[in-house]
Each structure stands twice: as C-alpha cells, then as structure tokens.
Amino acid sequence: MGASAFSLQVLNPEQSKAVTATEGPVLILAGAGSGKTRVLTYRIAYLIREMGISPQSILAVTFTKKAAIEMRERIQKLIGEVHGIWIGTFHSSFAKILRWESAAIQYSPNFVIYDTDDQNRLIKMIMEELNVPATRFHPKAVQSAISHAKNSLVDPEDYFNQSGSPFQEAVIRIYPEYQKHLRQNHAFDFDDLITVPIQIFKQHPHILEKYQDRFEYVLVDEYQDTNKAQYELIRYVSQKKRNLFVVGDDDQSIYGWRGADIHNILNFESDFPEAKVFRLEQNYRSTKNILAAAHSVVSRNQGRKVKKLWSENPKGEKIEIWEVDDDREEAYKAVEKVQEEVFKNKRSFRDFAILYRTNAQSRSLEDGLRRSGISYIIVGGVRFYDRREVKDVLAYMKLIVNPRDTVSLKRIINYPARGIGDASLRKVEKWSRENERPLFAALAYIDEIQGLSSRAKAGIKSFHDLIVKYTALTNKISPAELTHTLVEDSGILRHYKEDMSPEGQMRIENISELLTAIRDYTEETEKPSIAGFLEEVSLVNDVDQWNDKSNAITLMTLHSAKGLEFPVVFITGVEENLFPLSRSVEKKEDLEEERRLFYVGLTRAKEKVILSWAQNRRLYNNIEARLPSRFLDELDESACEFISSRSIRSMSDLYETADREFNDAMPDYESFSQETGSGRLLAGQWVLHDMFGKGQILNVQGYGEKQMVTVRFKNGIQKKLIVKYAKFKSIV
DNA sequence: CGGATTTAACTTTTT
C-alpha cells in the first residue's frame, strides 16, 4: 500500500502548526488557495498515524459530497485505506444518525426526504386547507420563510412572537401545520436533517452522549457557510471532548441567503476562549496580479477579519476587462479567446471555466459554444433528479418505501392517467380525514366512500394494488429489478412510448438513465435498498457529479465554482444590477456578500482572468441597456487591462464569421486538442448511427453515464442522444 | 368529470 507519502515536511510552518495542534478548539483562517484541504487531510492522517487515534473517533463534515470524496481520496493517498472515518456532508451524516435514532421521535426509519419541490407541493396543499389564497402569498415565499426559521432554530411556537405583516401572520398559521404534515407523512425536509438531530440530542441526553463519546475529534470544512442550526449541532457533538477543528474563510462566505451566519466564524474566538487560531495566508494557486485584484475588491468589505494573501507565484498576465456589445458577442468573444489560447498556449479545453451570476445567463453562452463546436459541460441548472419524469418514478419508489408519504401519493395517483380526477381525490381525502386513516389506507376502502364513479373506483383499486404488490416485493427482489418492472407495470413507460414527440423520447431516455443509476447503485452498494438509493439521490448536486476528466469547457454559476480551480476563468455579465444583483445593492450586508462572491470567482483562477460586461443584454425577452458593475471600479487598476471590442473587429464581421463557420463545416478541433483518446467524443466528429446513418457531432454535453451528444445527420435530422444508449460508433 | 391542449408566468445563488 502506498502509505509512505505521509510526511509533515511538505507543509509550510503555519500549516504544520495547524496540523499538529490536535487538542482543544482550533480555528484555521484559510485564504483562497492556501492549502486548506491539505491541512484537513494531513491533520486526519496525523491523528491516525502519529497519535494513534481510531479512525472511528473522527468526524469530518463538509458541505458538498464532492469535497467529502476528495478528502477521503487524499487521506487514502497519504496513509492508505482507512475504514471507519466519518467523512460526509452535514446533511448525509446526520441523515444517517436520524435513521438510527428515528425511534426516539416516533418516526419510521424509512422516512423520506422532501426536496424543495415536495415542500412547495405540501405547502400549497396546506394553504388550500387553511384557505390562504396562493394568489396572495407564493408557496415558495412561505417555504423560504419556514426554511429560514428552521435554520435559525425558530420553532413554530417561537414564530408566534414574530407576528407583524399579513405575510408573517399567514406563515404563523402554515408553519405548525406544515410540521404536523411532515410528521404524519414520516418525512423530513432538508432543514430537518439538521434541526431534528438537535431536538433529539436535547431530549435524550443518553443518545447525545453516545455520539459525544464516539466523536473525539470533529473537523468542519467551509466553516463560514454554517448556519445557526449547524453551528449548534456541531457544538453539541463536540462539547464533551472539545477537540473541534474548523477551517474557513470569512471572505468566501457566500451562502448568507441560505441562513449561513458569518458570525459563526467571526465570533469563534469569543465562543471558544481557549481556541487557537492559525492563519494560512500563502496562496499557492494564483498569480500576483490575480491576488492583487482580488484583494483590492474584498478589502472594501467592513465585516471581515483583516488578512492579506501573498504568493511566490509569478506576476502573470493582467486581468482583461472586456466591454462587449451584447450577450451574443460576449459568448462569441469568449469562444474566440478559448480557441486562441488553445492554439497559442497549448491549453486544453478543460483548462477553462466560464462563470456567471445567474443560471439564466448560460443560454447565450451555450449558443455561442454550440456554434463553435467546442464541447462544454454545464454544471447546475435543472438537475437530472429534478426532471419531471424522473421525479415521477422516484415518487413511486418513495411511496413504496413509505406509504404515508401523501405528497408523493398525490403526485402519481393519476399519473399516468387512471381516471382519478381532482373531484374523486377530494372525496377520498375527505373520507380519510373523517375516518382518521392515512390517505393511502383510505384507498382500500373505496366501497365505503360515497359518490365515486366506477371509473375512478377501478383506477384507485389498480393503483392501490400496484403499490401493495411492490411493497411486498421490496424484500424479495433487488431495487434495480423492482424499479425496472415498476416503470413498465405502472404504465409510465407505455405512457411516454405513445408520445412520439422528441420530448417523449427524451423522457424515455431519462427514465432509462435513472434505471441505470439504480442498477449501478445496486451493484456498488453493500446492502442496497430503495430507501438508501432515494437518500443518496436527494442529497447529491451537480457539482458532486462534475469531474474534470472530459476535455470540455466548464460553465457554471459562481456559487458552484467555490472550491474549484481553473487555469483560465471568465466571469461574464459583470454589470450593475446583475452582479451585484439589483436586490442586493440596498442592504450593505447583501452587497458585501456579492463582493465576496466576486472575490471567490477571481480566486478560482490560476493564471488568467477575463471579466466581461455587455452594453446590451437580453433579459426576460427584451433587450436592456447595461452599465458596468461597480466591482470593476474597485479593481486594482495596475493589475488590469481594459479592452473594448470595437477596437478589434466590427460586429457584423463577427456575426458573419460565426454564421459562416456554422453553416459550412465544423472546424476540426481534434487536430489541436492534445488528449483525444480513441474513445472520447468531440464536437466535429463523424458518427454512424444504426437508424439515422451518418452524422456529425455538434455538441457534447455531460460526461460518463450521462454524456449526451447533439448530432446532425445527413438527412437533416438533428437529435440529442445519450451516448450510453444511442447505438452509434464514431468514424474517422 | 376527466383528459388534453393552450396560455401565462417566471428565473439568485443550493444542501
């Protein structure tokens, strides 16, 4: 086993001190690119190897699954395979504990986790019940108010004291009902995964003690992103041994809107007076110019700990600031720049990231990239597991695991259509309320429910039988087999197969993809279960799945980019009212958070940064004149170079060239893309498809299992195909 | 009453 790599010699003095200060609370203020993950992993390795601490006594929490996986892999590289360390996200770690301790709060261990969409559906149902018109208050707004309350540890009862606006009055009525329904459904929302463990720990000291004794060393990554609930939870768990090690950077706190409380890091020293504090200020990532620019921006914030990154890296190129005509040109110029860099400086496409403030901006960039034929990956936007058809199948699975989940039940009882309309469902609901039986149980009593049509009765019966049948099968066949037969048996697949439109085809492909994911899960997991799969699915995000293996440009929001690095970074749409967003400029704290977000974006870059703003931008279907962002004025001018597009080429030239390139032939990027392995698909390649014949790849999207290509075939048909399922081979 | 089709509204960032 290659375990010999572990030595503290490679650390700088501050890093080394941080790693070896094992006892008592420790705060590490780790600037961007200062080796934060390195310190975390070396510390865990040090605890195990040098201190002889049992891996089982270590709890490390992160915010993303990707960070957790990376940490695990790097520890393994240092000291070889270690079993029993808890490394996971806040949500997944405590969801696990909740499954074990669910009996303490009278929940089924098969509880389901509601995502935002499920939450909104539930809130909408409650609002109907309470006669709160959804037209006056958006269920979404109510949901976020409740979420915010939970993150700040405000109970439904506490909420009563906050009355004021009519909206708050409405939330006061909805919040307790919402909580009651979650309980009835044996469901938790995301926030409950943090707050409910706190309640359990408070009410059952012996349970708390079990975990306090177990976790002798607790480590928290991205500490600046913790909210009040997470902070309390960590405090509970680490209270006894007091070996709490937190790593964070107040300058990178960008989740205030999600309840993250920057005071958790600013007040760490007063909360833990015996705390040791170490600062990591040497940056190993970026050029001096990039750091100077980043510092000039973020140092304008008032609520921050004073620090300044330094680096031994070269000065590097100046930051380019582009003034472009519109979003279309912005995309086109970025493409052009990428091509130039690939040719001149021998870069790979994977060296580039294009970042933006809002997901909506990805569209024009995507258009530009598609025209050019360069492959790209979009991280974020609509998640795979959020697609309608995927959620429909998942709802069936949720209901089979947990029949009390009425949100899922109502989602699918008439999907595909079984002749059960709104009116029939209302009658069943009424019966279930009056007889105090769960909604699913009521489905078995159709003969006692008045006024149901025979069509509705037949539909309800077949639905009920279906779910009962599969519930009985859960212990007999594997999750993969079960879902496979389920999508056919339920009629979901048939429903889409009859739909010959391209959307219907897409949906079938997405369902097959889901089945593949379940098959993979079943094969990879020791004790696969549907509940286990559902939990995994509800706690992943797109960045978790992103990897840099395929040679493509990455497009993502600035938020998603946190924790990542790229040689070249574009930040687009650096305009007033977009970045910073218009609603953020009024409150000082919000503006400072936007500024930190800009700082995060700048410090993702190792070598080169390009900022662009457009004079005109298409927003919500109309073209708007734009002004450069105030953040551009805040940049250290000596590190920047201003470029106006007019000095290069006229607009009409640009578009003509773009159209010509698109209409003629695809440029052959393969000739200068360094690592085009034989199996790799790239835009411009020709393929032969079993059904459609010869075609050319216009665009490659995604990676691995989920990789999709857009192909234009000789007969003029353009199709989007999932590589894994599409029957084609590449031809030279 | 149920299902399909059309219309309208909406886009900050996400575990």
Add this chain to the structure above:
DNA sequence: GTTAAATCCG
C-alpha cells in the same frame, strides 16, 4: 425555454 394554471373538448 420550462412548467404550472386556465381553458376547452369529449
């Protein structure tokens, strides 16, 4: 460009 609500049709 996507999805939920309103409208229409059988």
